[in-house]
Amino acid sequence: MARYRVGLQTRERILHATRRLVSELGVEAVTLKAITDEAGVGAGSFYNLFESKEAAVFEVVREAIEAVDPDPARAGTDSLDELVDAFVAFLTDDRPIARIYLQLAVGRGLTDADVGARTMRSHRWRVERFADAWRREDRTLTSAESQALAETLLAGLTGLGITALLDPDFDMRAHARRLLVRVRSPQPQPAER
Structure with missing residues (x-):
């Protein structure tokens, strides 16, 4: 012991x-x-x-993400609003760790196969959590539709996160709220010709 x-x-x-x-x-x-x-x-x-310095860094990042997780027990009780708030909190409340995560994910993930694989596992897990929340919110969605909505929302949140890390005056929380409203109720698309 x-x-x-x-x-x-x-x-x-x-x-x-x-x-x-x-x-x-x-x-x-x-x-x-x-x-x-x-x-x-x-x-x-x-x-x-x-196994490496990067493994220790990813563990630090994982702990920072878990610290804001609305459903740490993975009971499937988190809502889209909670997941968006947690994403924003991770990227804005602990900027140095968020910056490190994005540097590893984008910079090293493109050139280091192990870092890239680890980043993709994390991304797939996050997409599944968001897609799950979509399905609980709107039971008419198919699995493919909820996955597509989750990918779209996460892409937008990631872009907002990059902006927030570059511009400390950027109000990521307000932009994330507007993004979620927009993705929840998109404007009708014009008919294809």
């Missing part, structure tokens, strides 16, 4: 060090050595818990 507790404490020290360093310096400037020095652990202890 004591050994398990020591492992948990070591893990928490590594995550705390990772969170602090990437928030202050950015993911590219942080080295494994900086993390282990800050955490007061050896590289071997780090590698017993994480």
Whole structure:
């Protein structure tokens, strides 16, 4: 039991060090050595818990996302409004971690197959949560329709998030509310010719 507790404490020290360093310096400037020095652990202890620096960074991001999750038990009780609010909270309440996530997802995800696969798993999970909420809100939607609406909403929210990270005066919450209203009740499309 004591050994398990020591492992948990070591893990928490590594995550705390990772969170602090990437928030202050950015993911590219942080080295494994900086993390282990800050955490007061050896590289071997780090590698017993994480396969890479990126794995530790993704764990920090995962914890930040879970901190705002409206349905952490995954009971299928979250609404679209709650999911949108959680998305906005993640991107605006902890800007350094959100910035790191987007840097990894977009920058490294395009060039590093492991980071890209991890980002896509996260995206698919998020789409499924949003699609599930759509189906609970509108039982007439097919699975394909709710997936398409979820993808559209998430694409818009991601774009708003990028803008919010670049412009601290941008009111992402207000824009996200308008986006959700718009996606919920789209204007009729003109007939094709």
